[in-house]
Amino acid sequence: MQNFAGDKQSEVVNSYLEKPIRVQVLDENFQPKEGVKVFFDVLSTPKKAKNAHIEPNVVLTDKEGYAISQITLGSKSGEYLFSAKIVNNSLSNNLLIFSSEARKSNWVFLLVMGLFGGLGLFLFGMEMMSDGMKKSAGDQMRTILRKLTHNRLMAMFIGTIVTMVIQSSSATTVMLVSFVQAQLMTFTQTLGIILGADIGTTITGQIVALKLTDYALLIVAVGFAFTFMGKSDKLKNIGETVLGFGLLFFGMDIMSHSMYPLRTYQPFIDLLLVLENPLLGIFVGAVFTALIQSSSAFTGIVIVLATQGLLTLEASIPMLFGSNIGTCATAFLAGIGASREAKKVAYAHILFKFVGVFIFVWFIPQLAELVRWVSPQGNEELTGMALLAEVVPRQTANAHTIFNVIMAFLFLPFINQFAKIITKFFPDVEEPKELEIVTWHIDYAIIETPTMALELAREEVSRMFKIVSRMLNATLHPFVSEEIIDDEIHTNLSLLEGIRLREQKTNYLNEKLTDYLLKISREKIQDSQAVEVFVTLSIVKDLERIGDIVFNNILPLVDKKNKTGKDFSEEGKEELASYHKKVMKQVNRCTKAFTTLDLNKARKILIKGSKYNDLEAIYRLKHFERIYEEVAESIATDEVHLELIDYFKQVNVHLENIAKSILVEINNEVEE
Numbered sequence: 001m002q003n004f005a006g007d008k009q010s011e012v013v014n015s016y017l018e019k020p021i022r023v024q025v026l027d028e029n030f031q032p033k034e035g036v037k038v039f040f041d042v043l044s045t046p047k048k049a050k051n052a053h054i055e056p057n058v059v060l061t062d063k064e065g066y067a068i069s070q071i072t073l074g075s076k077s078g079e080y081l082f083s084a085k086i087v088n089n090s091l092s093n094n095l096l097i098f099s100s101e102a103r104k105s106n107w108v109f110l111l112v113m114g115l116f117g118g119l120g121l122f123l124f125g126m127e128m129m130s131d132g133m134k135k136s137a138g139d140q141m142r143t144i145l146r147k148l149t150h151n152r153l154m155a156m157f158i159g160t161i162v163t164m165v166i167q168s169s170s171a172t173t174v175m176l177v178s179f180v181q182a183q184l185m186t187f188t189q190t191l192g193i194i195l196g197a198d199i200g201t202t203i204t205g206q207i208v209a210l211k212l213t214d215y216a217l218l219i220v221a222v223g224f225a226f227t228f229m230g231k232s233d234k235l236k237n238i239g240e241t242v243l244g245f246g247l248l249f250f251g252m253d254i255m256s257h258s259m260y261p262l263r264t265y266q267p268f269i270d271l272l273l274v275l276e277n278p279l280l281g282i283f284v285g286a287v288f289t290a291l292i293q294s295s296s297a298f299t300g301i302v303i304v305l306a307t308q309g310l311l312t313l314e315a316s317i318p319m320l321f322g323s324n325i326g327t328c329a330t331a332f333l334a335g336i337g338a339s340r341e342a343k344k345v346a347y348a349h350i351l352f353k354f355v356g357v358f359i360f361v362w363f364i365p366q367l368a369e370l371v372r373w374v375s376p377q378g379n380e381e382l383t384g385m386a387l388l389a390e391v392v393p394r395q396t397a398n399a400h401t402i403f404n405v406i407m408a409f410l411f412l413p414f415i416n417q418f419a420k421i422i423t424k425f426f427p428d429v430e431e432p433k434e435l436e437i438v439t440w441h442i443d444y445a446i447i448e449t450p451t452m453a454l455e456l457a458r459e460e461v462s463r464m465f466k467i468v469s470r471m472l473n474a475t476l477h478p479f480v481s482e483e484i485i486d487d488e489i490h491t492n493l494s495l496l497e498g499i500r501l502r503e504q505k506t507n508y509l510n511e512k513l514t515d516y517l518l519k520i521s522r523e524k525i526q527d528s529q530a531v532e533v534f535v536t537l538s539i540v541k542d543l544e545r546i547g548d549i550v551f552n553n554i555l556p557l558v559d560k561k562n563k564t565g566k567d568f569s570e571e572g573k574e575e576l577a578s579y580h581k582k583v584m585k586q587v588n589r590c591t592k593a594f595t596t597l598d599l600n601k602a603r604k605i606l607i608k609g610s611k612y613n614d615l616e617a618i619y620r621l622k623h624f625e626r627i628y629e630e631v632a633e634s635i636a637t638d639e640v641h642l643e644l645i646d647y648f649k650q651v652n653v654h655l656e657n658i659a660k661s662i663l664v665e666i667n668n669e670v671e672e
Helices: 107-137 140-144 152-166 169-181 187-200 203-209 213-229 233-258 260-264 266-274 278-292 295-307 313-326 328-335 340-374 384-425 450-474 495-521 527-564 570-596 599-628 632-636 638-671
Strands: 002-005 009-012 021-024 037-044 053-055 058-060 066-072 078-085 095-103
Touching: 021 078, 037 053, 037 066, 058 066, 066 078, 095 260, 107 152, 107 233, 107 260, 107 295, 152 169, 152 187, 152 384, 169 187, 169 340, 169 450, 187 340, 187 384, 203 233, 203 295, 203 384, 213 233, 233 260, 233 295, 260 266, 278 295, 278 313, 278 340, 295 313, 295 384, 313 328, 313 340, 313 384, 328 340, 340 384, 450 495, 450 527, 450 570, 495 527, 527 638, 570 599, 570 638, 599 632, 599 638, 632 638
Parallel strands: 009 095
Antiparallel strands: 002 021, 021 066, 037 058, 037 078, 053 066, 078 095
């Protein structure tokens, strides 16, 4: 007797199966045997199931040796087993077992709810795991992208590590766009990192392919304990990572169970078979990944399908290729409205992906064989869907990794050529920037990664230091010389016009940096980062106040002095020049202390600041001595002289405030 048709069907509870059970009875010569009694029976049903039956339960075979019976499923969802047997010792294979799956009447709703609910938990867990890893990495993440040599392998390695931490190659690319836009990196430097990022994003797939769903809730419990009972930030961050890890697997388990009815749903199985068509598989992968903006999440879904035995390796590979294309959507959006150099980064990522997929799509069978060769072999006793469920999840993760590793090493030697191709589309041109009142470094697209956002904010503050320094440096000349000179940078502007322009810039930067830093403070940041945010805000306010002193207080003194018709005495000029020089040294010390977080420089500012305050009192007394000696110039310029040196002293006080803020940040770094 042979199993001819009707096995492994599925239908909703209390309904007929679409296809009847049909068996064929053959004699010892494998010829159809007519008139043989075939007994059909219900072998097992889910617990408390009613009304499951098979009719007719006794059938005589026809001329072709066929016996046909119709199954009605019972009232409970689950697996039903039916038998077909003959009582004839002369015939072999007298018993056949048929299995059928009964689905709940609302199974589609439950599937959709489980799939999207599980996907939500999966993505939430992945985000939480990423946040925990980023916090654990701390400020090392902040400078790792900038401490690059021109060694391509090192750049690729750094890209891999960074993306392993933030769990998204798209996010890495967005960061690179921001860094290039902020002039912290060159376009060519980013190419090796992009290739490494593509490798790093496959780690999520490798994690998902681990068969840990049975332990998901245990992992959640451990992560919860660390997160809410840990006394140090380090333990809490580790707990957050573990908790996210567990939620990721719990979401995956929910998706897996919700998809179980699809194992026997023939229309869905037929659809998945169609996906072995490379172009269709690539299209589905690209569209779905672009919608959820995470190739890691889509890879997880593909692996979940594979755990149910619903996918072959040849069907999963094109979808993985599609996910690599779909992830370019984020990079494309990041490039819109960005600078020319930043656009190059975004489109380099897109070019790498498209070229890689175009090359590999012709070698899917060869890639599949390579993946099978390097992947663990399944249980030899398993067949069909059970075998696919055993081996394809790991093979899918390995295929994703192997594709990106080969692509990275294939493209790495040709980075310069790729750079030239991209540059042809976006040729380098002179972009006048100095006269524009804009931010150069801060990028709101990167705020969700506070560590990197703070680095960009620091770069913008460093630029603000330079602007204030140039303003202050220009203030002395109008008081000690009648020569009208141009601005040191903008030769089309006068010295005083240059000061006015920079005052507008400092006000603008104060407004933008304040908004940017406050937005960072609303993100999930560590206590040490919160301290840094408010320390940086304090420094910005002091710099803006120095700009105000120069523009609102010192600059009007030029006209006031000119109205006297007198110049300062030679001694007075020397004292003002000396004090101005010392204040400029303080500005330079502050700039270096801020950029390098140099403890000694910050302390030196406070020591020198105290001395300079005393020096101001000495110079004030000397001025009074000249008044007493009736020096005409000193008498005529008395008010201007005293106000000017007092404003220089006020600048010095604000620089001391900045030094104190820097010391708070340095101590915060040490405590962390």
